[in-house]
Amino acid sequence: MSERRPREIPEATVARLAVYLRVLTGLVDASTVTVSSEELAAIAGVNSAKLRKDLSYLGSIGTRGVGYDVTVLRERIASSLGLSERRTCVLVGIGNLGHALAGYAGFSSRGFTFVGYFDADPGRVGLPIADGTISDISALESVVEENGVSIGVIATPADAAQTVCDRLVDAGVTSILNFAPSVLSVPDNVDVRKVDLAAELQILSFHEHRKSRGPDGGLVESVG
Amino acid sequence: MSERRPREIPEATVARLAVYLRVLTGLVDASTVTVSSEELAAIAGVNSAKLRKDLSYLGSIGTRGVGYDVTVLRERIASSLGLSERRTCVLVGIGNLGHALAGYAGFSSRGFTFVGYFDADPGRVGLPIADGTISDISALESVVEENGVSIGVIATPADAAQTVCDRLVDAGVTSILNFAPSVLSVPDNVDVRKVDLAAELQILSFHEHRKSRGPDGGLVESVG
DNA sequence: AGCTGTGAAAAGATTCACAGCG
């Protein structure tokens, strides 16, 4: 009766659930049966109170005095993330990065099926890639529609990204993972996540910059 | 006089500064002289109050009633991010993703110089990559030390990541960008940023899952 | 008048600390 009303799961929690899921898969492979929040948190690199709060959004899964059943917990997280049903994806833009993404085993092993690889360059169309062949971008809409694709991955140059995004959205895609260094505009019902490689380095650069000065802003003498 | 005491710049702000920087570079290229917080925010995909607050951490840069000088602002952000000095990096793990990262023009064009590409596979050592050659991982420490490398990029399989990380840190690297799906432990003085490709798709999967049910949890009828 | 810069309020995320179940 006290079926826990799953209040809205916070965005920050969702991001961590994916990490816990990976860690738990490792534990399952190592035949671990039970894990405490303390142990799991240590492996996942978070603090245990945070982990417990994160898991509490999924309902009461653990056993007090004992911990969490690894298999049960993993299953529960996977289902919360919607990974029980396989999702179909397309990848657009098959340059260096596109090739790397297509070859990334982590995707298919984790419930994502790529049903199309597209590029605008005629010189690339027809070349083999991963488990398929590069298609001309003109086929994008039909493939998306025929396969009920819900996730589109964009790895084109920045100047093509918005156009590709618009076409994906028009064809029915409602989630986009964008590797192009550009800000995409989409309707409200579409989710976009961005991976900005250069920005990541710049953020690290900021911290390097920080470290080379004292907390008070003064220069710190080099250790070397 | 009222030289603005630059209170600690929040982490969330730092991440956005990198985005503003890219947008501003685009505006410079388009010969735009001045931009208002409203305009800049629209292009960067954030709200204008947030943008103004972000910029306020860098000091008072804009002109009331007018806006920001594009060149001045860009320069100011670049210097805050520590991009005035060029940073040297090494890349470890030259699989598909490593190749893509090495070939990513965005890095060198934005102030990052890669001084070494390493892999443990003898079959890869000596092959050309980007502007150099793949080196054996055994040379890692000497290259890091000789070049004062501050940023290490890890694109190895998960099971090698921690070992590589330890070696980088021991050799003096204080910032790590990790593409391997694993949690790294590092000393306090070392910063780690993680890019987890599968996790990104899983987060989108969660939102897809969400969308297929109503806000109240009920199933929503398919639109097709 | 227009637009920045910023206190103050609101929302969101993390951490604490402990009640309560097994």
Next chain:
DNA sequence: CGCTGTGAATCTTTTCACAGCT
């Protein structure tokens, strides 16, 4: 007794709204 699950406290981030400079 040990460990989960969670209110309450704290800290961070976002948003509001307007004083004040140009």
